[in-house]
Amino acid sequence: MIYEAAAKARKPLKKRRKKRRDARPRCQRTRCTRPAVVKLDDGGWCKTHARVLADTLAREIVLYRDGYCCQRCGKSREDGAVIQWCHVLSRDARSIRWDPLNSMALCQPDHFFFTVQPARWATFLDERWPGRIEELHRLRNEAARSGTKPDYAEIIASLRSQVSGLVDLR
Secondary structure, three states, X not given: XXXXXXXXXXXXXXXXXXXXOOXXXXXXXXXXXXXXXXXXXXXXXXXXXXXXXXHHHHHHHHHHHOOOEOOOOOOEHHHOOOEEEEEOOOOOOOOOOOOHHHEEEEEHHHHXXXXXXXXXXXXXXXXXXXXXXXXXXXXXHHHHHHOOXXXXXXXXXXXXXXXXXXXXXX
């Protein structure tokens, strides 16, 4: 009897509203629920995963170009070195982030060395590739003045075509 009175005194439960499901397509990355804003031939990607895909493609292009060898000491994977994708100017500069001129292969110790020794990094670049830093600064400033944002679909399509060219050469 007590239980019946308590049940009658309780307020009726409110019906939970279902979250409205967006009609927009979702990112094709597993478990990603963000909307696909970068449209590609094979589906759509959210901005974050489109950046990751572009990074992966650009990394492969640069490492292949440099022969999977460190550009400073010459160590390779066969020597047991961990070869990393290194940027001349920061990856924050989206306009040149995926430009092959802005990156190179370095072994892990050299990459760390140049990260903590920026003056030696500048000297190394000027000796090895004179004018590269100035060219990259010019490209970055040009993009900043124009105010254009990177078109991830265009960047990924370009990188994919370059990677397919590398596969054909193997």
